[in-house]
Amino acid sequence: MATVINKSVGPIGYGLMGFTWRPEPPPLDQAIAALKTALSNGMTLWNGAEFYGPPEYNSMTLLKAYFTKYPEDADKVTLIIKGGVDLKTLKPDGSPDNVRKSLDNIISQLGGTKKLDLFSCSRRDPNTPLDVTFGVIQKEYIDTGKLGAIALSxxxxNTINEAAKIAKIGTVEVELSIFTPDILKNGVAAACAQHGIPITAYSPIGRGILTGRFKEVTDLQQFGYIATFPRFQKAAFEHNLKLVNQVEALAKEKGCTPAQLAVGWVHSQSNRPGLPTIIPIPGATTAARVEENSRVVKLTEEDMKKINDIIESFDVAGERYPDGAPRNT
Incomplete structure (x- = not known):
């Protein structure tokens, strides 16, 4: 069993972005049913953001509705919420005033239904030193019992190493998938292992492409912002489908779905030599998809070799984010 800030969490967590940050959010009843299914299937590490949706419907308002209906579930969930940005421009702002504004807003919108276990600034603010940002969070929120711990995103x-010297870091949220294995080679995973920090691995299904559901670029339009990403433009998308086809073939051979194989690969990286605890947090907006993603598929060393050989031999087309979007800092 994995632990985050000394709380036991399931081997697979849950990303909340898809519920509220898309052109047509799913109905509230559907969202609450999916959240309940996640918890019932051991997905107890939940990850949302202050900016996942407008003020009237975002991660916190959804969670408030859920925990109002199921107050007995509040202590069963370990909750991470990202903030620390200008809500109009989404630019990083880790200044004391904005961090206070962000945390106060998150806590207020949760409405006392659930304690905020971890908070992270969505990206590092290049204009505010980490010790200044962390100092406000520690003294005014953690020490006063309003917040459990600091996370990174x-x-x-370099930021992980610097942050670990200043504060106790509860988890680091970074992208990891068969589609995006970068952190295994760029020092991020190694730094987390060095400091004993678990990784919350977002987009383990490659923003949905590794499910095999997307066969045409137009299939992505319902997801809004993601459709603008370089990897999902026509030429790059058609090239990247070749990777998806190989994942689908391996999943069929394994007797699982492509999504389960993709999540299983991320989960199987956890605590390998030189790597920290890694908890994939796939997102899904229906109970059926949550049920699918929650199944832990155990991969053999032979399975891992087949997948790793595919990763090594395939060059993914397109950058992770569009030009102008903040990168790892």
Missing amino acids: ECNA
Whole structure:
């Protein structure tokens, strides 16, 4: 059993972005049913953000509705919420005033239904030193019992090493999948292992492409912002489908779905030599998809070799994010 800030969490967590940060969010009843299914299947590490949706419907308002209906579940969930950005521009702002504004807003919108276990700035603010940002969080929120711990998000190895010297870091949220294995080679995973920090691995299904559901670029339009990413433009998308086809073939051979194989590969990286605890946090907006993602597929060393050989031989087309979007800092 994995642990985050001394709390036991399931081997697979849950990403909440898809519920509220898309052109047409799913109905609230559907979202609450999916959340309940996640918890019932051991997915107890939940990850959302202050900016996942407008003020009237975002991660916190959804969670408030859920925990109002199921107050007995509050202590069963370990909750991470990202903030620390200008909500109008989404630019990083780790200044004391904005961090206070962000945390106060998150806590207020949760409405006392659930304690905020971990908070991270979505990206590092280049204009505010980490010790200044962390100092406010520690003294005004952790020490006063309003918050459990500090987390990091979308950061590089240098930031992890620097942050670990200043504060106790509860987890690091970074992207990891068959589609995006970068952190295994760029020092991020190694830095987390060095400091004993678990990784919360977002987009383990490659933003949905590794499910095999997307066969045409137009299939992505319902997901709004993601459709603008370089990897999902027509030429790159058609090239990247060749990787998806190989994943689908391996999943068929294994007797699982492509999504389960993809999540299983991420989960199987956890605590390998030189790597920290790694908890994949796939997102899904229906109970059926949650059920699918929650199944832990155990991969043999032969399975891992087949997947790793595919990764090594395939060059993914397109950058992770569009031009102008913040990168790991």
